[in-house]
Amino acid sequence: MAGKWVRMVTAQTPTNIAVIKYWGKRDETLILPVNDSISVTLDPAHLCTTTTVAVSPSFDQDRMWLNGKEISLAGGRFQSCLKEIRSRACDVEDEEKGIKIAKKDWENLHLHIASYNNFPTAAGLASSAAGFACLVFALAKLMNAKEDQSQLSAIARQGSGSACRSLYGGFVKWIMGKDEDGRDSLAVQLADEKHWDDLVIIIAVVSSRQKETSSTSGMRETVETSLLLKHRAKEVVPKRIVQMEEAIKNRDFASFAQLTCSDSNQFHAVCLDTSPPIFYMNDTSHRIISAVEKWNRSEGVPQVAYTFDAGPNAVMIARDRKAASLLLRRLLFHFPPNADTDLNSYIIGDKSILQDAGIQGKEDVDALPPPSEIKDNIPSHKFRGDVSYFICTRPGRGPVLLSDKSQALLNPETGLPK
Amino acid sequence: MAGKWVRMVTAQTPTNIAVIKYWGKRDETLILPVNDSISVTLDPAHLCTTTTVAVSPSFDQDRMWLNGKEISLAGGRFQSCLKEIRSRACDVEDEEKGIKIAKKDWENLHLHIASYNNFPTAAGLASSAAGFACLVFALAKLMNAKEDQSQLSAIARQGSGSACRSLYGGFVKWIMGKDEDGRDSLAVQLADEKHWDDLVIIIAVVSSRQKETSSTSGMRETVETSLLLKHRAKEVVPKRIVQMEEAIKNRDFASFAQLTCSDSNQFHAVCLDTSPPIFYMNDTSHRIISAVEKWNRSEGVPQVAYTFDAGPNAVMIARDRKAASLLLRRLLFHFPPNADTDLNSYIIGDKSILQDAGIQGKEDVDALPPPSEIKDNIPSHKFRGDVSYFICTRPGRGPVLLSDKSQALLNPETGLPK
Numbered sequence: 001m002a003g004k005w006v007r008m009v010t011a012q013t014p015t016n017i018a019v020i021k022y023w024g025k026r027d028e029t030l031i032l033p034v035n036d037s038i039s040v041t042l043d044p045a046h047l048c049t050t051t052t053v054a055v056s057p058s059f060d061q062d063r064m065w066l067n068g069k070e071i072s073l074a075g076g077r078f079q080s081c082l083k084e085i086r087s088r089a090c091d092v093e094d095e096e097k098g099i100k101i102a103k104k105d106w107e108n109l110h111l112h113i114a115s116y117n118n119f120p121t122a123a124g125l126a127s128s129a130a131g132f133a134c135l136v137f138a139l140a141k142l143m144n145a146k147e148d149q150s151q152l153s154a155i156a157r158q159g160s161g162s163a164c165r166s167l168y169g170g171f172v173k174w175i176m177g178k179d180e181d182g183r184d185s186l187a188v189q190l191a192d193e194k195h196w197d198d199l200v201i202i203i204a205v206v207s208s209r210q211k212e213t214s215s216t217s218g219m220r221e222t223v224e225t226s227l228l229l230k231h232r233a234k235e236v237v238p239k240r241i242v243q244m245e246e247a248i249k250n251r252d253f254a255s256f257a258q259l260t261c262s263d264s265n266q267f268h269a270v271c272l273d274t275s276p277p278i279f280y281m282n283d284t285s286h287r288i289i290s291a292v293e294k295w296n297r298s299e300g301v302p303q304v305a306y307t308f309d310a311g312p313n314a315v316m317i318a319r320d321r322k323a324a325s326l327l328l329r330r331l332l333f334h335f336p337p338n339a340d341t342d343l344n345s346y347i348i349g350d351k352s353i354l355q356d357a358g359i360q361g362k363e364d365v366d367a368l369p370p371p372s373e374i375k376d377n378i379p380s381h382k383f384r385g386d387v388s389y390f391i392c393t394r395p396g397r398g399p400v401l402l403s404d405k406s407q408a409l410l411n412p413e414t415g416l417p418k
Numbered sequence: 419m420a421g422k423w424v425r426m427v428t429a430q431t432p433t434n435i436a437v438i439k440y441w442g443k444r445d446e447t448l449i450l451p452v453n454d455s456i457s458v459t460l461d462p463a464h465l466c467t468t469t470t471v472a473v474s475p476s477f478d479q480d481r482m483w484l485n486g487k488e489i490s491l492a493g494g495r496f497q498s499c500l501k502e503i504r505s506r507a508c509d510v511e512d513e514e515k516g517i518k519i520a521k522k523d524w525e526n527l528h529l530h531i532a533s534y535n536n537f538p539t540a541a542g543l544a545s546s547a548a549g550f551a552c553l554v555f556a557l558a559k560l561m562n563a564k565e566d567q568s569q570l571s572a573i574a575r576q577g578s579g580s581a582c583r584s585l586y587g588g589f590v591k592w593i594m595g596k597d598e599d600g601r602d603s604l605a606v607q608l609a610d611e612k613h614w615d616d617l618v619i620i621i622a623v624v625s626s627r628q629k630e631t632s633s634t635s636g637m638r639e640t641v642e643t644s645l646l647l648k649h650r651a652k653e654v655v656p657k658r659i660v661q662m663e664e665a666i667k668n669r670d671f672a673s674f675a676q677l678t679c680s681d682s683n684q685f686h687a688v689c690l691d692t693s694p695p696i697f698y699m700n701d702t703s704h705r706i707i708s709a710v711e712k713w714n715r716s717e718g719v720p721q722v723a724y725t726f727d728a729g730p731n732a733v734m735i736a737r738d739r740k741a742a743s744l745l746l747r748r749l750l751f752h753f754p755p756n757a758d759t760d761l762n763s764y765i766i767g768d769k770s771i772l773q774d775a776g777i778q779g780k781e782d783v784d785a786l787p788p789p790s791e792i793k794d795n796i797p798s799h800k801f802r803g804d805v806s807y808f809i810c811t812r813p814g815r816g817p818v819l820l821s822d823k824s825q826a827l828l829n830p831e832t833g834l835p836k
Contacts, residue, residue, distance in 0.1 A: 227650075235649075236646075261694075262693055266646065268690055269646060269688065283700050283701045289694075297694075
């Protein structure tokens with residue numbers, strides 16, 4: 001293992017959105033939850049983390065860069081993941097480069113890690129889920145660890161709970177587990193992303209002036225003070241998990257939507273039942289819910305499910321492309337872009353939904369008629385500027401290795417960010 | 419009972435604010451709740467209903483005027499109250515006027531009713547509670563019914579559930595009862611208004627563009643769809659009722675505030691757990707809660723409790739006048755009046771709190787420094803215009819008869835509104 005070589009691996013990992021929510025830990029250090037959860041993996045084409053991990057005998061310490069800026073690896077969560085994955089490292093042999101790393105060498109070798117999100121880190125879009133999943137997945141490949149995705153998910157979980165669900169594409173269940181050491185608290189895939197490929201996802205990134213409670217401290221306070229959380233975790237969620245698995249298996253959108261919306265609302269209810277109360281949704285979030293609920297009721301069968309994580313952003317899952325384009329028309333009617341915002345940066349991701357919606361430019365947005373379900377009512381308000389932008393996407397695949405070396409984030413000679 | 423006489427009675431009844439909330443009926447017609455509740459009666463000097471009821475052989479039908487406008491008495495709730503109270507009517511003899519009404523005559527006599535709120539009816543300030551309590555109380559006096567206040571409360575309950583708690587001053591418990599016919603679902607006084615006369619109440623009437631779900635349909639939907647409500651009603655509220663009675667008995671403000679805030683938040687949590695979800699609080703409500711919570715924490719012991727009914731208005735209960743004046747300074751700092759609003763109409767009710775707060779005019783509002791608990795933070799936003807006005811009041815007395823005939827709302831000759 002002598003010499004000046006740098007060995008590196010680059011991986012890409014998706015983010016995910018829970019449809020049955022994780023809220024509350026029974027073990028803070030190991031990150032063991034109080035209930036199972038289920039998520040949909042989002043297409044990494046629109047939301048993902050790319051991470052390059054490198055090892056070299058010339059590195060004198062572990063270092064990490066996030067979106068180009070060096071960050072500390074001193075936190076307990078990084079250290080847990082690094083320690084767990086190092087203990088699973090195996091012999092590596094790269095004949096082409098003439099590199100040989102023995103299993104026992106790994107504990108003396110240092111790592112460089114560079115990670116990049118293709119979406120704003122602070123927008124409340126589960127960047128830590130994709131980030132820790134990508135870190136663990138990439139390190140496992142670099143170190144030739146033999147663990148399968150489920151076993152890796154139990155390591156990623158120790159970085160950020162929801163990260164374990166980003167080890168798979170499609171529909172994923174995080175089984176809470178029973179063991180005290182957390183070895184059975186891991187993710188399994190319920191169905192891959194091709195199983196239900198009608199679904200279209202639109203995310204409203206909602207402008208917010210409020211500083212939000214972090215999910216770590218928020219869920220700790222809920223566990224300590226909410227008198228409703230235990231009932232939710234023990235009595236409500238287990239039944240919903242069974243029903244949600246069935247809905248996904250049968251592609252039963254009506255059940256899927258009803259469960260998704262109810263569970264999002266119940267998660268925010270237990271936040272409100274916390275002392276002091278936690279508010280993640282704001283008036284804009286409420287208006288989006290009201291618009292979706294009104295439309296769903298007017299159609300008789302649900303067209304769209306909504307779910308909100310620890311912030312005001314709405315994630316809407318439409319039953320198909322047709323529903324998604326009708327949803328987008330409604331969203332743009334209520335939340336048109338500011339005068340200085342160009343439509344091309346207001347709707348990002350899969351822009352073909354915008355074409356389906358018959359919208360070419362901002363004049364088409366201004367010309368949108370009120371949705372039929374609100375026509376009879378009092379003149380409807382417009383909330384211009386209350387949404388920062390929309391992301392159109394869909395369910396997507398799990399982690400992949402990027403073999404194209406040009407996509408690496410570290411210089412192959414120096415092991416430093418490009 | 420012949421002749422052209424009009425006999426009338428005028429009464430004044432307070433409104434009340436629940437500190438342990440009523441939400442959910444087990445019987446929609448009789449208005450029987452799923453849990454006990456506890457309220458504070460508000461001083462009728464600032465918030466009350468005045469009702470004049472009149473009987474005359476010359477009236478050919480029951481009629482009612484609310485705030486000067488005739489309204490229908492056809493609704494089931496009015497009819498229930500009228501029927502119940504008529505069945506309890508007794509002989510009446512007015513020697514001075516030479517009127518004699520025998521018990522059996524009442525079923526053939528018609529009534530005129532005029533009612534007036536000294537506060538905006540639509541502002542979400544429990545006008546129906548004060549209104550039905552006043553109607554029943556005044557009719558009982560007119561008809562010489564022998565029932566005590568508790569028995570009258572069980573009649574008022576059939577008009578509007580929370581009305582039963584307006585039959586007493588001070589601190590009142592509505593016992594849910596067990597009987598199917600509802601006879602034991604009634605209010606009792608826990609302590610009168612002199613028991614804890616340090617308390618000062620400030621109500622923020624919050625501007626809202628949203629049409630709110632009525633509490634009648636809201637609680638029906640919660641009973642039908644929330645998976646958390648039953649747990650709240652059966653497991654949480656009974657313990658809180660015991661604790662709240664104890665806190666009131668001992669004038670233990672710390673416990674009183676903790677229970678009041680937690681129970682308000684839990685009521686809004688079960689609203690959010692309803693399908694479709696019900697939002698009564700808006701961003702302004704959330705900001706008021708955050709400001710109060712932050713101040714309470716910085717003081718170490720609670721200075722103010724907050725509670726919200728089925729709307730965005732905040733009812734804040736301060737431990738004493740000192741705390742109330744400090745609260746008012748904080749509220750005016752965050753929510754200054756609009757440029758075109760005069761301070762005298764922005765702070766109504768007991769304006770002496772404004773003097774205690776050292777505020778003479780709008781220039782004093784503009785000069786308010788940020789509260790010490792937020793000084794270190796990022797420059798704090800001002801939310802000018804987000805509160806319509808504030809009402810300063812206190813716990814108050816129960817219903818009274820107004821013997822001054824000039825206060826009657828009906829003409830003593832014609833029985834029609836003055």
